[in-house]
Amino acid sequence: MNTNDTEIAWSILQKAGYSRTLELQKADVVLLVTCSIREKAEQTIWNRLKHLTASKKRIQKHKRSLTIGVLGCMAERLKSELLDQEKLVDVLAGPDAYRDLPRLLSLAHGGQRASNVLLSLEETYADVIPVHQTLEGHSAFVSIMRGCDNMCSYCIVPFTRGRERSRPMSSIVEEVRMLSDQGVKEITLLGQNVNSYRDLSKLQFSCSERNTQLSRGFQSVYRTKQGGLRFADLLDRVSLINPNMRIRFTSPHPKDFPDEVLQLIQERSNICKHLHLPAQSGSSRILHAMRRGYTREAYLELVENIRKIIPGVSLSSDFIAGFCSETEEDHQQTISLLKEVGYNIGFFFTYSMRKKTHAYHRLEDNVPAPVKKRRLEELISVFREKATKVNMTLIGNTQLVLVEGKSKRSSEELCGRNDGNVKVIFPKTNLPVQPEKTQMACITPGDYVLVKITSANSQSLRGHALNHSSLNDRKTA
Ligand code: SF4
Structure with missing residues (x-):
């Protein structure tokens, strides 16, 4: 969502005559698009703001100004703290106020602190x-x-x-x-x-x-x-x-x-054929406390129905470790859900209480931090073990991969994602433009290629590319 919010804000600012630089030294305005979903995300922004404020003071010594703005969820959640108490920002724009950015920035250029955090x-x-x-x-x-x-x-x-x-x-x-x-x-x-x-x-x-x-x-x-x-x-x-x-x-x-x-x-x-099915917990008691609107049984029935209708579907999920009142038994229920479903991709977080929420008003954040951390590690370890097995079932198969670019580890390798959104890594090479054709072409980002899978772990698949392809002649044998 933040990538998309950045793209929207940028479109509005571009129309208002702003141009973009990724170099701080050249910038007159720095805008941070923020997330409040976890404490850690907010802490990152607080640290960034402190660095930016130090840069601003240095820049001001050279008679230049720097306007600092916070966009998105943190602007909405922490308006007075950001603007009045800490005085770290000049402009605040909530997620529904990006159209107002040119006006807010011109107020800031005139020396005022400006904010619009109205929700629509x-x-x-x-x-x-x-x-x-x-x-x-x-x-x-x-x-x-x-x-x-x-x-x-x-x-x-x-x-x-x-x-x-x-x-x-x-x-x-x-x-x-x-x-x-x-x-x-x-x-x-x-x-x-x-x-x-x-x-x-x-x-x-x-x-x-x-x-x-x-x-x-x-x-x-x-x-x-x-x-x-x-x-x-x-x-x-x-x-x-x-x-x-x-x-x-x-x-x-x-x-x-x-x-x-x-x-x-x-x-x-x-x-x-990839569905993100955020489970959050495998315990019906905790799911009730989370107000998720389903039980473990209903969730598992949904998984069964999905697999019946879309055989071979890839599943991913989010899990929260150490939600209010979570017992060892509840935690074991989440572990057993991970084993029972066998996700291809998983996202795991420790619970951090956010003000304003129902849990903040009605529940107690009573799982100690070391316990949350240990449970998180256990969830990740069970997920990895199972995901390795799930991904290994693809060894020997041919996967259609949309190429993203060079792999992080080696410039001699490329990476992309299969239909199930699992990362696939393979050596860079020229390929036949179609199966059994002699004409060769190099692989560029945005190409579809068929990759024969030769190994797998919990995070990615590896293989070798066979030929260029397209969704129209998709083969995932
Ligand atoms: S569905 Fe629940 S977890 Fe997801 S954004 Fe809405 S309130 Fe938050």
Whole structure:
């Protein structure tokens, strides 16, 4: 979301005549796009702000000014602390106030501290075409909705990013079409809760039987929206734009996976067979305390249904270690869920309590830090062991890989991602333009290549490339 917010803010500033530099010495304005989801993310920004303030003093000695701004969730959450108490920033803009940035910056240039942290019920930046910044330009994020209504008890997002609102489908389709024309090979539909997408501007398309949306066994703390165009409609439209462009989406909530969405993913070769299913915990008691709206059993039933409809699907998840009142037994339940599901990709965090949340007001952050840390390490270790086994089942298979660039470890190797979003590393070489053709071509970022997998660990797959390919003649034997 922060990458996308940067692209939106940058688009607005570019129109207002600003140009971008990545060198601090050349900058008149430095803007930090921030995240509040965990304490660690905020600490990084506090440290950065202290460094920037020191740089600002040095720059001022040379009779130049430097305006420092904080954008996004921290601006929303810590407005008075940032602006008045610590006096580290000149400009604050919350996630719904980026259109106001040129005005805020001109106030700051006039010597005032300026802020706008109003949350909106409508702002989706639908008409702002983001300036996409991704490396090599072969993949892009497309924001489809903002905010979240779910109110999970640990989460600050509903308070910093506001109520859930969906961007009109027509503007999403237009942006994806534009990206496709620019040669982008992969888009990720982006939002806090993408699969609860509802474009209510087209209510004439609604009919009552299309409103049953929740996955079996799942509940929602808010009234689900009725009518309009749903996530299945959006996926359908977007995936038809260019059959050779991969479609991904993140982050979904497990409650909104009706069979219709799963069947569409299975049918369309350009919708990646990778689902992020954030479980957070394997204990029904803790899931209840987290207000996630499902039990362990409902989650496992969903996994079974997904695997029935999309065989070979790759699964990823988020987990929180040491949530309020989590016992050893609850922790063991999460370990057993990890073993039972067998995820390809996992993201693990220790719990850090955020002010304003339901947990802050009603629950006690009573798992000691060393216990949280130990449980986190245990979760990661179990995940790695299992993920290695899951990824090893791909040895001998041929995977279609979208090339991202050089691998981090060696300039003689390239890396990319398979359909399941697992990293694939392979030696750089020239390849036949098609199978059994003698004409050769080098591999560049944004190419699709077929890679024969020869080894695997919990993080990545390794192999050797066979030939150039495309999604149209996809082979994943
Ligand atoms: S679904 Fe829950 S965890 Fe995700 S953004 Fe919304 S409130 Fe936060």
